[in-house]
Amino acid sequence: MSTQIELLEAEVKAAIGRAVKAGLLTLDTPASITLDRPKNRDHGDYATSIALALAKAAGKKPGEVAQIISRELEGAAGVLRVEIAGPGFINITLTRASQAELVLTILKQARDFGRTDALRGVRINLEFISANPTGPLHLGHTRWAAVGDALGRVLTAAGADVTREFYINDRGNQMDLFGASVEAAALGNPIPEDGYKGEYIADLAKEVVASNPAITELAQGARHEAFREAAYSLQLRDQQRVLDNFGTHFDIWFSERSLHHQGAVEHGVEKLRRQGHVFQAEGALWLRTSNFGDDKDRVLMKSDGSFTYFSSDTAYYINKRERGFDICIYMLGADHHGYVGRLKATAACTGDDPEYNIHVLIGQLVKIMEGGQEVKLSKRAGTIITLEELIEKTGVDAARYTLIRYPVDTPMVIDIDILKRNTNENPVYYVQYAHARIAAVLRNAAELNISVNLADFDPTQLTHDRENELLGALAQYPRVVASAAQMRQPHRIARYLEELAVTYHGFYADCRVLPLGQENPTPLHTARLLLCSSTKVVIANALDLLGVSAPERM
RNA sequence: GCGCCUGUAGCUCAGUCGGAUAGAGCACCUGCCUUCUAAGCAGGUUGUCGCAGGUUCGAUUCCUGCCAGGCGCGCCA
Structure with missing residues (x-):
């Protein structure tokens, strides 16, 4: 083991x-x-x-x-x-032989090679994307869609019990504005001042009316609500469809409304009150987050008696913990980094350890280049690039790999033109090519009837420097997975894959695997073949952690 | 003003508790397919690791200050 x-x-x-x-x-x-x-x-x-x-x-x-x-x-x-x-x-x-034993270990463990128990028994709630259901997912969400999903896989491989959760912000002014925008589009009225103006609004309007022609006949109040709800449901389904195509799956789609309906906000406030950190001032109800490092205290209930968005956040955190999660991981964009302090302070206010129970990852923004120019993203102006468009342009594998390849705290620049090219300017092909190459060798070996029986493996055959390097790279894999999980950095898997691919390609160039011409198969052929086979296992396992396919042919 | 992130090759970027001569891809040049996939391999060129101090056997890495860029600082959601 x-x-x-x-x-x-x-x-x-x-x-x-x-x-x-x-x-x-x-x-x-x-x-x-x-x-x-x-x-x-x-x-x-x-x-x-x-x-x-x-x-x-x-x-x-x-x-x-x-x-x-x-x-x-x-x-x-x-x-x-x-x-x-x-x-x-x-x-x-x-000794060379002692290193070569690894081949057997990998082939025996197969899909399980690389799994560790570094996080065994830890229940983790991994929340990411959590977009408003008021429009298509765009590039701001895309980085998380790829990285969050990969992190989920990596944490699982490290033994954690992971639940992926999408928090649907389906409550508040944004929803009303969204509904009003669709309604206006359907009725041929001008879109409200601060409304949503993308083309998709008109499409949604058509769809809503098509599925319920009587909707335009409703009285104003009912009509407004009907449009909002119908558009909400369509848009949410659209987000789910796109994420599904992207290979990102959630265990739980958590509605902010449901949080309020089940009285979780009151419950949360009550819990915080019992902890002694709630106070009344200026007619509002506050949480003393400044006791735990936040710059200022936060309002839970406004002086008009309504709850703040912050109160939803605290209630949601408390709700997660009460559902039994040990660690709540949040993945937020850089424009939300101001939330870190208050989220951690909130956790502390509930009596939790903010260093352990809550972990906030801040991802820097993605800059897009196309045609040599920066593409400015503006939802208002309708110049967003959607996740779906990106996939259409580049394919799922290239998009996912590129997004995962960099640590999230680095602002990254994506050049769409480069992604579109199916060349090795995109490292994903380099890695996948190594996998496909091995697959080809194994296919050819099968025709030549060379033994791939583990019992025929002779580790002393592998004495070439290239073989030694490859074995060394393979041996790194389990610790790479463990450290990627512990540091919450799935990009380490991608970087490792690139190193492994380099090493394999080098081995392939210098070490002939299959017999030449009429040559008879020898124990060396078998040993190298099994080494290839174990490399294929590791590449496939690592690509799987990124949600990227491992093709048999390219 | 305060806070978070970033600054490494011409470009895009790696570089876990401080480690040996700082790396990769792209770009540029030179070789290698009449036998396993050339989406490959081998070689060459490219650096004030933003600047200045400090900590020590040793600093790209840790600490302090400064400079530059990105983002954020509501009884908004």
Whole structure:
């Protein structure tokens, strides 16, 4: 079950333990050892700077500590050579065969290879997109549609129990304005001053009237409501359809209205009151969020007796926690970063630990280039690019991959023209190509009747540098998944995939996998074939975490 | 004014607890398919890691200040 890295880390730890026991070192054995994959191949298969880190505590020079540890480490399972370099790095070279065992591990675990239990048992509510149902999803939502979904998959792979949730902002002035806009379009009246003006409003109007011709005959008040509700339902369904096509699925579509209907807001206020952070001032009801780092206190109920949007937010958070979620992750756009303080403070007001129970990810905005120019997005002016349009232009895989490839706190620039090109200017093809290439090799191998029986795998066959590099890259995968989950950074999966693809392509160029001409299959052919097969498994698993397909042919 | 994010090659960007000679793609040049997918491989060119201090064996990474850009600071939703 353990990968070679984990085993080696345990060996290093054990070596330190032995040194301490023998009185060679006086210090506490560190809880974890970090092994790095050195960039320079002369530095062995793995390197650790643990001796440098422990030098001070041990009261010795780093070089001496490294000497002591490396002496204990020599002869450990699978270790071929231990060397000390520079100020005290310990460079470890493994026997080739011990590294090659990984192939069997991967092929046995197959789809489960890379899954960890880093977050086992943790119930996570992952909320993202949460758009108003007053228009199509646009590029602002797109980044989250891709990244949020990928994060959900990554957290699941790390063992967490994840629920993806979309909060429908179906309450308030925006909805009325939206309804009034559709109504006006249907009746041929001018769209209200602050109304929605996109073409889709006219389309919605037609659709509403087509499905219910009598709607225009209703009395004004009833008509207004009927238009709003009909348009709402159509628009929501449209959002769901588009997200479905994009491969982003939600477990729960949570209506803000339902929160109010079930009295959750009053319940939330009551809970906060019991915690002692609610107070009355200037005729309004406030939450003292400033006690927990917020810049100012927030109003829960206005002096006119109505609840604020903030009160919905707090109620919603409390509702999530009462549904049993340990961690609530929010994914918000940079234009909402002002919410972080109050959300965290709200969590603290309910008695939660804002460092653990709530996690707010802020995504910087996406800038779009097309035809060499920046495309300005304005819902008002109707110059939005919708998620659907982006998919039409680039395809789901290219769009998803590009959006996920960058950390969310970087403002990113997307050039539509580049995305449209099916060339390796888009790294997704480079990665997918590696997968398709392996698939082709495996197809050809099947025709040649080469054994892919695990029992015929001989790890000592894999002695080429390229094979060694590939094995090293494959061994990284589980820890990449774990760190992507822990850091909430799915882009790490994409970057890893690119590295793995580079390594595979290099291997492929230098290491012939199948027999040439009339040559008979040898154990080396089988070993390389199984190495290819295990690489294919890892690429497919990683692409799956991004929601990107792993094609058999390209 | 206060707060969050960003500043790394000509362009777009990577770079988990500080680690060895700072990386990738694109762009530009040169080689490699009469045998596994050339959407590939190999090689070449490209840097004041925004600036200035500090912390230490060691700083692109941590701390402080400054400069530049993006975004936000309602009893709006």
